[in-house]
Amino acid sequence: MKRFRGFVIKEFYHIFRDYRTLLILFGMPAVQLLLFGYVLTNEIKDAKIAIYDPSKDVVTRKISEKILSSGYFILEKNLTHVSEVDPVFRQGNVKLVLIFESDFASKLEKYGTAHVQIIGDASDPNTANMLVNYASGIISNYLVSRNTGQVPMQIIPEVRMMYNGELKGVYMFVPGLMAMLLMLISALMTSLSITREKELGTMELLLVSPLRPTQIIIGKVFPYVFLSFMDACIILGLGNAVFGVPIQGSILLLLLESFLYITMALSLGILISSITSSQQVAMLVSLVVLMLPTIILSGFIFPVENMPWILQVFCHIMPPKYYIIIIKSIMLQGNGIRYVWRETLILMGFTSLFLILSVKKFNVRLT
Amino acid sequence: MRTILYIIQKEFLQVFRNKSMLPIIFVVPLVQLIILVNAATFEMKHIRISVVDFDLSGTSRKLISKFQGSPFYQVQSTSFSYKEAEDDMKMGKVDMILQVPSGFEKQLVCENHAKVQFVINAINGQTAGLTNAYSTMILLDFNRELVLNNSTPAMTAGLRDIQTDYSYWYNPKLNYKTYMVPGILVLLVTIIGLLLSGMNIVREKEIGTIEQINVTPIIKIQFIAGKLIPFWIIGLFELAFGLSIGKLLFNIPMEGSLGLIFLSASVYLFVILSFGLLISTITNTQQQAMLVSFFFLVVFILMSGLFTSIESMPQWAQNLDRLNPLMYFIRIMRMVLLKGSTFADISSHFWSLVIYAVVIISVAIRRYRKVA
Numbered sequence A: 001m002k003r004f005r006g007f008v009i010k011e012f013y014h015i016f017r018d019y020r021t022l023l024i025l026f027g028m029p030a031v032q033l034l035l036f037g038y039v040l041t042n043e044i045k046d047a048k049i050a051i052y053d054p055s056k057d058v059v060t061r062k063i064s065e066k067i068l069s070s071g072y073f074i075l076e077k078n079l080t081h082v083s084e085v086d087p088v089f090r091q092g093n094v095k096l097v098l099i100f101e102s103d104f105a106s107k108l109e110k111y112g113t114a115h116v117q118i119i120g121d122a123s124d125p126n127t128a129n130m131l132v133n134y135a136s137g138i139i140s141n142y143l144v145s146r147n148t149g150q151v152p153m154q155i156i157p158e159v160r161m162m163y164n165g166e167l168k169g170v171y172m173f174v175p176g177l178m179a180m181l182l183m184l185i186s187a188l189m190t191s192l193s194i195t196r197e198k199e200l201g202t203m204e205l206l207l208v209s210p211l212r213p214t215q216i217i218i219g220k221v222f223p224y225v226f227l228s229f230m231d232a233c234i235i236l237g238l239g240n241a242v243f244g245v246p247i248q249g250s251i252l253l254l255l256l257e258s259f260l261y262i263t264m265a266l267s268l269g270i271l272i273s274s275i276t277s278s279q280q281v282a283m284l285v286s287l288v289v290l291m292l293p294t295i296i297l298s299g300f301i302f303p304v305e306n307m308p309w310i311l312q313v314f315c316h317i318m319p320p321k322y323y324i325i326i327i328k329s330i331m332l333q334g335n336g337i338r339y340v341w342r343e344t345l346i347l348m349g350f351t352s353l354f355l356i357l358s359v360k361k362f363n364v365r366l367t
Numbered sequence B: 001m002r003t004i005l006y007i008i009q010k011e012f013l014q015v016f017r018n019k020s021m022l023p024i025i026f027v028v029p030l031v032q033l034i035i036l037v038n039a040a041t042f043e044m045k046h047i048r049i050s051v052v053d054f055d056l057s058g059t060s061r062k063l064i065s066k067f068q069g070s071p072f073y074q075v076q077s078t079s080f081s082y083k084e085a086e087d088d089m090k091m092g093k094v095d096m097i098l099q100v101p102s103g104f105e106k107q108l109v110c111e112n113h114a115k116v117q118f119v120i121n122a123i124n125g126q127t128a129g130l131t132n133a134y135s136t137m138i139l140l141d142f143n144r145e146l147v148l149n150n151s152t153p154a155m156t157a158g159l160r161d162i163q164t165d166y167s168y169w170y171n172p173k174l175n176y177k178t179y180m181v182p183g184i185l186v187l188l189v190t191i192i193g194l195l196l197s198g199m200n201i202v203r204e205k206e207i208g209t210i211e212q213i214n215v216t217p218i219i220k221i222q223f224i225a226g227k228l229i230p231f232w233i234i235g236l237f238e239l240a241f242g243l244s245i246g247k248l249l250f251n252i253p254m255e256g257s258l259g260l261i262f263l264s265a266s267v268y269l270f271v272i273l274s275f276g277l278l279i280s281t282i283t284n285t286q287q288q289a290m291l292v293s294f295f296f297l298v299v300f301i302l303m304s305g306l307f308t309s310i311e312s313m314p315q316w317a318q319n320l321d322r323l324n325p326l327m328y329f330i331r332i333m334r335m336v337l338l339k340g341s342t343f344a345d346i347s348s349h350f351w352s353l354v355i356y357a358v359v360i361i362s363v364a365i366r367r368y369r370k371v372a
Helices: A003-016 A017-037 A057-069 A081-089 A104-111 A127-147 A169-200 A201-209 A213-243 A249-275 A281-298 A310-317 A319-331 A337-362 B004-019 B023-038 B059-068 B082-090 B104-111 B123-150 B176-207 B209-214 B220-250 B258-282 B288-301 B316-324 B323-341 B342-368
Strands: A048-050 A071-080 A098-099 A111-119 A154-162 B047-053 B073-078 B096-100 B114-122 B161-169
Touching: A003 A213, A003 A249, A017 A111, A017 A213, A017 B288, A017 B316, A048 A081, A048 A127, A048 A319, A057 A071, A057 A098, A057 A104, A057 A127, A057 A249, A057 B096, A071 A127, A071 A213, A081 A098, A098 A127, A098 A281, A098 B104, A104 A111, A104 B082, A111 A127, A111 A154, A111 A201, A111 B323, A127 A169, A127 A319, A127 B161, A154 B004, A154 B123, A169 A201, A169 A213, A169 A249, A169 A281, A169 A319, A201 A213, A201 B114, A249 A281, A249 A337, A281 B176, A310 B023, A310 B082, A319 A337, A319 B023, B004 B023, B004 B220, B023 B176, B023 B220, B047 B059, B059 B096, B059 B104, B059 B123, B059 B288, B082 B114, B082 B316, B096 B123, B114 B123, B176 B209, B176 B220, B176 B288, B220 B258, B258 B288, B258 B323, B258 B342, B288 B323, B316 B323, B323 B342
Parallel strands: A048 A071, A048 A098, A111 B161, A154 B114, B047 B073, B047 B096
Antiparallel strands: A098 A111, B096 B114
């Protein structure tokens, strides 16, 4: 035990004397959270639009005014001819073009109907879809207010946004960022620190020492458990203090689940290090194999339910997905273990799977 | 010149000799391209709803079947207790609760208006916004039918209607794949390029072989050129390969000129590789280099406008984003490939990249010292 303690202390020295790594380890989550909390929103505001309005009458002006004062759009250009639509899109600033037909108001009066065309730049389909929805919503609102008193029957929706009344983007990013950073720090740092000893040749020194292989591995991993845990606390604290992301459920449960996730990521790191021989390979495996899938397949940004079924199968083998479900459920919905026991069990399963695999793969002899 | 060729040869040998590096550089990114492009979709196909109908009248049933009939919705459960429905939402089984209060139809007939409730799980603000928009649209439609079925022509005479047609240009079916392929391809090329170059010199430092190079007559420029060119070739090759896969598998449009794409790509790769070199010169171990690259990668990627739109960022963030090379290149790729933009349209982005390249390579060269 005393030997083991000495070994762990050595590992801590290794980490703490490398102040650059340390700075990155603690600075990175903080900076990223602050950056993304302020920067990344899925809401759309101030999208640039161009309007082609040949009639310029009371109604079209009223509609344009409503659209421009909604906060979603700002006017970039008044077009003078329909043929200008294509070049204006190609320059890349304008996202939406509104085309009124000529004699709009008089047609509306005379025939009871008039046409307006909305064209979205769908080279970005998501934004285009939302903008078109907003614009047509504003127009139908205008219509409803114009027709009030004349409509015989109407059902009015009463909308309640649960758990995130202001539709803030940070609510998605805090859990996602935690899942991603903890995964990468834990898995990457451990795999690097073990392969590094292999690469420099000091692994042999450790192996011939009286320490048992399990002790070496645990000793290597231990400091990173500590560091990752501190990172988790930093992200949670900042998210709560700066962005008001609530922690509705039990903090203890949240920390326990994070601990479980960190352990899972560390065992994945051990597994990676036991099947790779150089830092470069370990790193590329961790980054290329873990990074993009963690961002895209975990439900961090793109909802899993909307993917094709075959990809949903892939998503099910991504551990971060379960962690994100768990922390969203605890933090934002205030749920207890009753709602997340299944995901917890799955994470435990992953942890033991990775551990068993790495024990099988671990070689006491290096060459 | 001969010296540079020898260094290039050495670098290529080192890359191709390493059997575990090759698949990571060439196969994994392409597999990811294929998988991730399919995953990256905001399309809403199945909004799962739970129906709580306290009214059980003809109108409420019609309203519910209207939702059922829409391809966007899928009725997951019906119950008579709001509590039960909310529990389903907590479990993550439903995205929205549609609640019809009792006395709904009666109120509608007597007072001409009645209320229904949409309770939406808004943890993901974006999908919640879309769910709300779709549901309101369905309700508006239902209202229109209601009016037509229950009123005389005299009553509707004063009604006005504005018909809105919408069309989506450059991608009429809102196909997310054509939008994602260029973006994700850029990401993959960037990750590989930055990691390869970022890890490279620092690895020589760590293993100690840098000293052997330092004592040779190779000069700084030759050394750096020799390090950059192989990865530059690998990057361009990977881009070409990825584009052909995008064309063959996803049939992405290529409206603009490919020459323009590769011209911009060569400048862009130069920026990324020099960036890697810079990281490599300011760090001492591969672990540090990796962490620094990782930090910049995540920031660059998430701020690149691939996943969220740049226009909705606050102004200071948009200014900061001018330092993000990925932002320029993703824009160029999309503009040229999808919209057929010409050099004149992308020139400001292109020249920004050129300036970026010049600045960063000079900093990297200055920072690199031929001492241990």
